[in-house]
Amino acid sequence: MWLLLVLCGSLTVCSAVDRNNFKTCDQSGFCKRHRDMATGASPYVVLLDQLTLDHSKATVPLMNKVTKVQLKLEIWSLKNNMARMRVTEMEPIKQRYEPPVGDVLIGEPAQDSLEKLQLDGAKAVFGFGSNKLRIQAEPFLIEVSTDDVPVMSINHRGLFKFEHYRLKNEGKAEEEAEEGNEEGNGEEGKAEEENKEQPEEEEEEPGMWEETFKTHTDRKPHGPSSVGFDIAFPGFEFVYGIPEHADSVALKSTANTEPYRLFNLDVFEYELNNPMALYGSIPVMLAHNEERTVGMFFLNAAEMWVDIHSNKADKSTFSKLMEFVHGDQDIPQVDTHWIAESGVIDVFLMMGPTAKDVFQQYSSLTGSTPLPPLFSLAYHQCRWNYNDEKDVAQIDENFDAHDMPMDVIWLDIEHTDGKRYFTWDSVKFPHPAEMIANISAKGRKMVTIIDPHIKRDTNYHIHQEAQAQSLYVRDRDGNEYDGWCWPGSSSYLDFLDPKVREFWASKYQPDQYEGSTHDLFTWNDMNEPSVFNGPEITMHKDAKHYGGWEHRDIHNIYGMYQQRATVEGQLRRDPQQRPFVLTRAFFAGTQRYGAVWTGDNTAEWGHLKMSIPMLLSLNLVGITFSGADVGGFFKNPDAELMTRWYQAGAYQPFFRAHAHIETKRREPWLLPDENRDVIRDSLRARYRLLPYWYTLFHAAEAGGSPAMRPLWVEFPKDKSTFGTEDQYLVGPGLLVHPVTDAGATGVSVYLPGTDDVWYDMDTSQRFHGAQTVYVAVKLNKARSRFLIPVFRRGGCIIPQRDRIRRSSSLTYHDPFTLVVALDKHNSAKGDLYSDDYNSFKYQAGAYIHRQFTFEHNKLTSKNLNPAGSFSTPAWIEKIIVIGVKSSPKAVYASVEGTGQSSLEFKYDDTTQMLIIRKPGMGVNKDFDITLS
């Protein structure tokens, strides 16, 4: 949230991001050291004669020819078509940080067999699945191919660099300081001449043992510790992922810019089209071409920089074995260079070969998004701040008065007693439990904000206990870390410590969190962590955490641990109820703990436009439950922007409106009637499609597939979609093109798929795929309406609930409508997942999962969970079949356990739409419906 309201007060100008607050690569010693390396400078050789091999793993020393320092290179073959490469120090003087198994990786990844195909002093070749992995001894190189087509190449550009831990040579440093550099260099030169076999010390470079940025000095007591490597993707032009950046979904070349930076930061009024680091980091990259999708995951929690260069593959560098079949054509290649400040090199190679395979592979490593409770997929109303209980009651009433559905009301920091989390402002919120009960009486929920910084107030119970039990992060001198945040002087709980997470979780018990109820959920903000007076508005890197790790080692993972502890708290409070926690900071694995939003955006068209690539990037690397603040956080949106943002947000996974405290009120009913009515329609569109969203999230849990997808995920061979970011798919069946320009009267929508057909959601008009159509989005006076282009994909059956209630929980028993959009072959399929929307009973089989198939004029509902124990009164009230060429004479239904019956229907020639009236069967029944 909103860093710097406080600091801004003292500045004269306070607009947009202040870039000076954040480092460039040049200002970051380790980044500069790696980035300055010349191609081929990496002095490593693989000692293949010392290679050891077991069923799934090869281990071999990797030696720096200059320093003679040896590293340990390990290669695994993993189940699900993956490989892992890990590089650590052979004889470390100090351990390096690796996130404990279970914290990022959900477990020790299952191993697969690694087949030795060839091994001599110069190279080794292993097979895993249909892939080969070839290690070249000197210079060190690893090439990976699938079906003999090269797809990845590690140390291809020779930028591999591993700064081993070393002792600071105090004597030498002093000597050098006294005698000057010239003589020092001379000595080194002499030594080299005298004995070439002797290991050399690596050159000392500035910033290795101490680094100062602005007024902050990083003591770096352990000296240089960075690791870096390059990996090339031959045959690929497009790479994706490594959020979070306010930038395009297809990653850009950084040849003439800063590298993409991954370092969780609280950035005030962030800039668009910029590789600067934002609130979260996921070091996962996907590469896609017409043939395949592959991915890589660099498991490292330290500050990271990634350079990307577009290149042409140099065919000569690939062995004969891996030669292309493409002939003489230039082969594109993306070169990437990964630089981390500490930790080890631990890289997972996800071999695809489809995008959905990569999603599944990545989720097998770090987990998937657990099915969220239904309310959390509905609409959230937030503002900094709803001022008091009366304000909250009025918001609640107004949604009903204007007949707009809404599920959750949020309270920002002002609800607390002086920014002491887990407390309430006793004047503004004297009866919180009663307030929440009034809201939940309509099936709604509430969320309060709980940040990781704790006010250093000796009368505050959380602070007292944290001090008494020693739960805070320490500064470099071992004192409680003291930084400035919302409450003023604050300390930060050390969530890396299981004891701290235990403490934190216990605070969500109703007797601990006074005024809370089972209908209250949580928002973890500022957990990068944000430290207003810290370097780059975050924590000092030489601060100390549990296990003796420095903050530099764990920075990017800190926020995830807070959200995890919060989830554990909610689970302890309600073991039978699914938790809901929103976080701003994130890391690989965050998808297991709840939702993410894109932080403090601005009420500008550019930010609405940028929300699409930002969310697509998150969805591609596991974080599917994500959204952007609808309306824009900073500044005041005009009615048109507000309307367009609601239209977009209604088709994005996490749908929450939010606003800065200094902005004007902007709840939908405050807008002109015309806009208000469109927003009501958008909210209703969201609620109508909740069964579809819920089914998509079931699929996300099961297979890691995101709900919001770039077009290329579904149309992998259509190269024109590889960079598309102004439209996207919701699941397989809906194409959405939000309107993101002021005053737009129409947009061009690309409908992919040469063999596909699409139907306009509003008019059911049919379009062939592989064409661009112009869609009017602002109809004239006669129907002065803002429209958002949404298309149904022919071949998809989408379940929906057309009855809109005040909140999603009031619809549990309502009937479903099935919308069958026929493809060119007059068939379609889809599914519906449903359960009690709230508990964990689905994990024991208490759910229904129906597969719907339309073929040969027959719609069939098949049970995908025959052993299911969930029962519901919900039934099917309507079936709409779009794309029916002519009216059937009759429609018959045959339902499990009953005989055949005739159904009423209506057919419309112009729209080619068939509406089957009230089939009436329970949704959990097998049935078929025949058109004759």
Place this chain on the structure above:
Amino acid sequence: MKELLFIACLALLASTAFAQLKRPRGVAISKAEFYQEGRDFQCLDGSQLIAFEKINDDYCDCDDGSDEPGTAACPNGSFHCTNAGHKPKYIPSSRVNDGICDCCDGSDEYDGRVTCANYCKELGKQMREELEKQRALLLEGYEIYKEYVHKGTEARKEKQNKLDELRTQRDELKAIKDQLEDKKQELEIPEKEAKDKHRTEWEETKALMKEEKNKATAKEAFDELDANADQIVTVEEMQVHQEFDIDNGGEVSAEEAREYLEDHPQVDFEVFYDKIWENIKEVYKKPGSESSESAPPPEQTTTPPPTSNEEIVDHFDDLPDEEDDEEEFLEDEEDLEDEDQEEKVDEQGDDFKIPEYDEETKKLIEAADQARREFDQADSRYREVDRELTETEKVLALDFGPNNEFYPLRGECYEFTDREYTYKLCPFEKATQRNKHGGTETNLGHWGKFDGPENRKYAAMKYEKGQNCYNGPDRSCYVKIECGLHNELRSSAEPNRCEYEYVFASPAACREPPPATYDPNHDEL
């Protein structure tokens, strides 16, 4: 007997009206005629004709939702709660069977999932009591309102009368003032002439006197130089005076002396005075005196006299206090000092005092002074009345409501204190806020206008252009006015940053309630 009759009436109603108006669930009596059993139903928008059985069959057939008033099947339907004992109402049909009791008679929930109590009677009773209370308040408030109207109207009339009076008075005073001004100007002419004449004569006299004085000084010097008193000053006599040593050679050479004598070997007084004196009087030293007479008095140049400082300060106050101007002004200040200085020096060197005016002139001045005094008095009387007039016009231009009922609030202020701030409302002037524990008052807005919603313009006031918010808008305050027996500021809120909202109660907002239309005992249908 009365009761019996009532029951009989009810029975009649039940047997006739009810039988005819049997209606589907969720349909109001007024709409019952459209839903007739055994007849096809025409959607109320006329779009379709559907079988009667399809009414409330939990499937939406009509686009306007009219076929499903009693189910949640249509997204745009309305369900009618009869709410016997209380007020009937429509709710969106999406609230039927959603598990929440919306109608006080519980008729919206009938699928058995929840049981809703019928609390319409209690609610009706409560509402009637509430209405009674409200009515009583309005009635009482209305009495005060009428007083306010009376006061306001009277005051306005008075002001209006006063305005006429003031206008007449002002015109009269203006005539007097103008007349006295003429007279003043008339008398100032001879006065000025006499004074000018006096000054001119004095200037001439003064010049003569100065000349004489100079000549005397020259003679004195001549006599001094003329060591042998032969009425001739020679080169030799000049050489005795060291001050003529031009080249500081230690002695006065003959050349030097001759140069001073303009190459005359010797001069008599006449030549000396005409040709020499002007050149040497700065150099010449009277024996026994160190400084020459004409040297400026020491120190005077650096310290400006205190009076001039005061003038500067006054000058400062008149200037707009913008930084740019300040610098310019500082330069002006220096100029001012210099001028002042010169004048002072001049006066210092001037031993001659202007003689008093002659009797004739004195009389003329006396007469002019008298005319000026009379004019000043008349002018200030005029201005005072004019000011009062402007003030009155301003007040009369204010909108005190359609019947001047808000007039009594003018000039008053009302306060409300919450845990942090004291909020103040001074109607027709301003709204302010100050911290309970002290500090300066923050202006939340100056009187703008009545700004209520359409048709209820006088239900709210708007105060605008208050103190600017850092990085934000000017503060403003919206004051909702409700009926109350006393003028009272009831609450303050800040729904948007720097946009305040007061609730203010006043008899001025009380209106006569409509006559009671129902019999509280017989209102159940």
